[in-house]
Structures are given as C-alpha cells and as structure tokens.
C-alpha cells in the first residue's frame with residue numbers, strides 16, 4: 001500500500017479486496033471477551049479533527065485501542081487552532097512529537113494531501129471537505145458485500161445532496177471500480193458538474209433511480225455547506241427526493257437501505273425507512289470499527305506496513 005490513504009484512488013482493486021478480507025478477521029476480535037491484540041503496540045496515532053464527528057472519530061479510536069496503539073485526540077475547538085495556528089504548523093508541531101500516523105478530518109478538500117507532503121507520519125483521510133471519505137466507502141463496500149455476497153453487477157442508487165458529499169465521491173470511485181452499476185439522484189442544483197466522468201448514471205427522478213435497486217444509499221442534506229439557495233424548502237425536498245416506504249417498494253425485494261449518518265429524519269429519509277426492516281444503517285457503524293482496524297493494520301502493522 002501507499003504511505004497514506006487520502007482517497008480511494010490510492011488503492012488498487014486487490015488492495016480494496018485485501019482491506020475487506022482483513023476487516024472480516026478484525027471483526028472477530030471485537031466479538032472476543034478481551035477485544036485487544038498487540039498489532040500496533042508501541043505505535044502512536046493522533047486523531048486530528050477540525051470538523052465535528054461522532055462515527056468516524058469514535059470508531060477510529062476504538063479501532064486504534066483494539067490494536068493496542070497509543071492514541072490521542074485533538075479537536076480543533078480545544079487546540080491552538082483557535083489562536084490562529086495554521087493546519088501546516090499544527091501538523092508540524094504534532095510531527096515533532098514523532099507519531100506514526102495522523103487521522104485527519106478537515107473542512108478543506110485536499111487537506112490530507114497537504115499533510116502528506118510535509119509529514120513523515122502516515123496520513124489517513126477521515127473526510128476532507130467535499131472531496132473524499134475513503135474509509136466510509138470501504139465500510140460501505142464491506143456492508144454491501146456482507147449482504148449481497150458480491151459487489152459486481154449490483155445496482156447501487158445514491159440519493160441526496162450529491163454536490164457536497166465526499167461520501168458520494170469515494171463510493172462512486174470504489175463501487176464502479178468493483179463493477180457495480182452506480183446511479184446517483186438529486187435535484188439538478190445539487191448534481192456536481194462532470195460527475196458522470198466517474199462512470200455513474202445521473203438521474204433527477206427518484207422513482208426511476210431506485211427502480212430494481214439492490215442498494216439504496218441516502219446522503220445527508222449538508223445545510224452547513226450550502227451558501228446559496230439550492231433547495232426551495234426542506235419540506236419540498238422530502239416530498240420530491242425523500243426515501244419513503246413507497247419508494248423503497250420500487251427497489252428489489254431484498255434491497256438494503258444505507259446512510260453514512262448523521263441522518264436528517266424527515267428530510268432525506270423517513271423514520272419508517274431508517275428504522276425499517278431493510279435498514280443496515282447501524283451495521284454500517286459497527287462495520288466501521290472492523291474496516292478501520294484493517295486500514296490501520298495494513299498501513300501501520302501489516303505485511304507492507306513498515
């Protein structure tokens with residue numbers, strides 16, 4: 001593997017499958033009475049989060065602890081960032097204390113690439129602006145493969161705020177690389193220009209996009225990144241694009257419903273769907289620990305890690 005994991009493009013198809021296979025073994029560790037192995041003993045990992053996170057930060061920390069790494073968390077709100085320190089200066093300050101890996105979440109697309117250039121530590125992108133969220137796509141692929149036993153040939157429909165979604169970009173790159181037929185759907189104001197170059201099919205009609213889908217993945221409306229009038233109203237958005245039981249009924253009978261979280265219930269997804277029989281949303285969260293353990297192992301302690 002490369003030194004860093006900044007985006008799905010850093011991984012070959014074989015490496016993606018190796019991570020998914022390793023995650024199967026890592027999940028077993030989480031089912032033991034003592035959920036700990038010595039794989040990363042003596043390694044130091046810094047979780048540097050400039051944006052809020054519940055799932056990603058927590059699951060990275062649990063994954064690091066299960067692999068016996070020494071971990072510490074830096075949240076921008078409690079750091080010298082508030083005194084005006086730049087990302088580069090913060091990173092070099094952390095580097096001076098000799099960590100082995102830095103897990104970075106940042107509002108700017110490409111923030112991980114900046115750290116990759118200036119840091120000796122391995123950098124894992126935990127979400128950079130609207131660019132990529134590679135470990136989310138890996139855990140999504142793991143969850144899909146677990147339910148469908150394959151990814152190739154599946155119709156995966158991704159609905160929501162496409163323009164602001166790093167989850168969309170990482171999933172579109174990963175799932176098309178593994179042979180899925182990826183449809184994306186949202187209002188035309190939220191379709192990124194040139195997104196079809198990723199090999200996805202674009203639709204603005206949700207009933208068409210979800211028809212016969214094997215997987216429906218909902219994306220959050222990211223109001224915090226909207227600095228213009230992208231939607232007439234959230235109520236109208238739900239009426240036109242919200243995932244309801246009636247819309248789910250157009251998909252395959254064994255469809256699974258995914259959402260990376262956090263959800264806006266009643267905006268992009270109805271509670272009857274989020275909590276319904278096809279939902280695997282909490283399984284995604286659980287799988288995030290195993291997949292992040294696999295990524296940490298392969299970057300820091302696996303065969304190619306050192």
Ligand code: CP
Nearest residue numbers: 053054055056260261
């Ligand atoms: N899916 C995801 O990245 O969630 P958090 O923002 O809670 O980490």
